[in-house]
Every structure is written in structure tokens, then in C-alpha cells.
Amino acid sequence: MADQITKNTKIGELLMINADVAPILLSIGMHCLGCPASQNETIEEAAAVHGVDADELVKAINEKING
Numbered sequence: 001m002a003d004q005i006t007k008n009t010k011i012g013e014l015l016m017i018n019a020d021v022a023p024i025l026l027s028i029g030m031h032c033l034g035c036p037a038s039q040n041e042t043i044e045e046a047a048a049v050h051g052v053d054a055d056e057l058v059k060a061i062n063e064k065i066n067g
Contacts, residue, residue, distance in 0.1 A: 004062065004066075005017070005043065005058055005061050005062050005065065006043070006058060007042060007043050007044035007047075007054045007055070007058055008042050008043070008044065009042065009043050010039065010040055010041065010042055010043075011025070011030075011033065011038050011039055011040075011041050011042070011043065011046055012038075012039030012040060014043065014061065015033060017065070018064070018065045020064060020065075021061050021064050021065065024057070024060055024061055024064060025046070028046075028047070028050045028052045028057065029050045030046055030050055043057060043058055043061070
């Protein structure tokens with residue numbers, strides 16, 4: 001079964017699961033994907049900081065990962 005990403009998934013974990021989602025994160029203005037702070041930030045926290053709907057972001061990430 002493919003990985004299911006949630007709002008509680010940390011950015012560092014997400015990038016380890018599938019680095020191909022980096023363009024999605026970059027598109028919301030998250031340009032410091034390698035920063036220590038972002039690695040421990042959840043998708044929900046990152047979405048809030050960048051003014052993006054967390055549910056829509058998770059949906060886009062899961063579509064990218066799971067096809």
C-alpha cells in the first residue's frame with residue numbers, strides 16, 4: 001500500500017518518503033526545505049505559515065505520491 005500523508009506528517013519525513021513532492025512545497029513559498037526548522041515542522045504548521053489550506057496541500061501531496 002502506498003504511503004498516506006497527513007497534516008501531522010513532518011516535512012523531513014515527507015521528503016524522505018518522496019522527494020518528488022518538493023516542487024509542491026516550493027510552489028507555496030517553502031524555499032528552505034533543508035533548514036532544520038522546516039524538517040521538524042508538520043505539513044499543517046507549514047501550511048499555516050505560508051497561508052495555504054492544509055487539507056488542500058495534503059490532497060495535492062497524496063495525489064503526487066499515490067497517483
